[in-house]
Amino acid sequence: MALGKEPDCLLDEWVSEILAAKAYRERTDDSVEKPNLILREYSNHEMALVLLSFIFASQDAMSSSITFAFQLLADHPAVLAKVREEQVRIRGTDTESPVSLEWLGEMSYTNAVTTEVLRLRPPVIMVPYMTTKAFPVTEDVTVPKGTMLIPSFWNSLHDPEVYPDPDDFIPERWLPGGTNAGPPTASKNWLGFGHGAHRCIAQDYVFLSMNELISTAALLMDWEHERTAESDEIQIIATLFPKDGCRLKFRPRQS
Numbered sequence: 001m002a003l004g005k006e007p008d009c010l011l012d013e014w015v016s017e018i019l020a021a022k023a024y025r026e027r028t029d030d031s032v033e034k035p036n037l038i039l040r041e042y043s044n045h046e047m048a049l050v051l052l053s054f055i056f057a058s059q060d061a062m063s064s065s066i067t068f069a070f071q072l073l074a075d076h077p078a079v080l081a082k083v084r085e086e087q088v089r090i091r092g093t094d095t096e097s098p099v100s101l102e103w104l105g106e107m108s109y110t111n112a113v114t115t116e117v118l119r120l121r122p123p124v125i126m127v128p129y130m131t132t133k134a135f136p137v138t139e140d141v142t143v144p145k146g147t148m149l150i151p152s153f154w155n156s157l158h159d160p161e162v163y164p165d166p167d168d169f170i171p172e173r174w175l176p177g178g179t180n181a182g183p184p185t186a187s188k189n190w191l192g193f194g195h196g197a198h199r200c201i202a203q204d205y206v207f208l209s210m211n212e213l214i215s216t217a218a219l220l221m222d223w224e225h226e227r228t229a230e231s232d233e234i235q236i237i238a239t240l241f242p243k244d245g246c247r248l249k250f251r252p253r254q255s
Contacts, residue, residue: 010054011047018042056238057202062209064123064239069214071246072117072169074225079171083110083218095219099212107211112171114210115184120169122192123239125154129198156189163189223250 001007001015020035073080086109091097129149136142143149158166164179173180184190193200200206217223225231226247233243 011051014042014047057200060237060239061123062206064121064241065117065206065210066213067241067246068121069114069117069210070217070223070248071225071231071242072120073113073214073218074223074248075227075231076169079113079169080218083113083214086110087215087219091219095216099216101208103215104208104211107215108175109171110211110215111207112174113214114207115174116169116171117210118192118206119157119163119184119190120167121234121240122153122157124192125236125240126150126152127194127198151191153191156191159189162187220253221250222253223248 001012001019005012007013007016017035017037018039018041021037021039022041024032024034024038073083086107090103090106127150129151131143131145131147131149133145134142135145135147135149137149157163160166162180163173170178172178174184175181180187188195193203193206226249228244228247230244231242231246234240235243
């Protein structure tokens with residue numbers, strides 16, 4: 001990138017921004033344009049850690065959410081039927097065009113399904129934080145600097161005081177008139193993507209991707225879930241998955 005190569009991936013864009021910031025900081029006159037971001041220089045090790053995080057989030061976490069989405073929709077055919085009804089209303093008979101942002105903006109029910117999948121079966125159940133200063137956990141408890149805090153996403157997202165019938169799959173809770181109507185981020189219990197400065201940068205991307213996948217799959221495929229005694233049990237393989245491996249059978253949809 002220092003030799004003038006055009007960026008063609010996310011890492012190239014990152015390095016380009018670093019080089020632009022460096023050139024601006026070291027400028028000797030006003031001919032150097034101020035970049036959008038004034039980034040510090042990152043080491044190869046730091047960049048490698050970020051890329052590993054991207055791989056984990058895009059592969060393990062997304063695989064978990066997709067698996068549970070297909071399982072839950074197969075186990076709740078009435079919900080799947082509503083997704084299909086919404087898609088027919090939005091797309092008509094057009095199953096070939098790429099899903100547009102305009103279409104995604106109209107998918108209120110599909111978005112509620114995605115939200116409920118992520119609440120009921122968050123791919124990650126905890127993320128450790130190290131306090132950099134004394135941190136008040138409650139009015140009565142403050143932990144000192146250097147304390148490891150591990151908030152439980154699962155408990156937070158299954159709190160019956162915030163989410164009535166927390167162990168039930170109810171997408172309607174997120175729709176107007178529902179018990180949790182509105183954006184999920186309105187509640188401090190919505191911790192599936194973390195919170196504050198360390199909130200996962202991919203939250204919006206996840207919703208767009210999940211909505212696109214669920215809506216397209218609902219139109220083009222039928223699938224069946226072979227339930228077992230362990231279908232509703234959880235195993236942790238870095239992220240959450242059904243303990244029985246989720247036995248699904250897919251076939252092209254005929255109508």
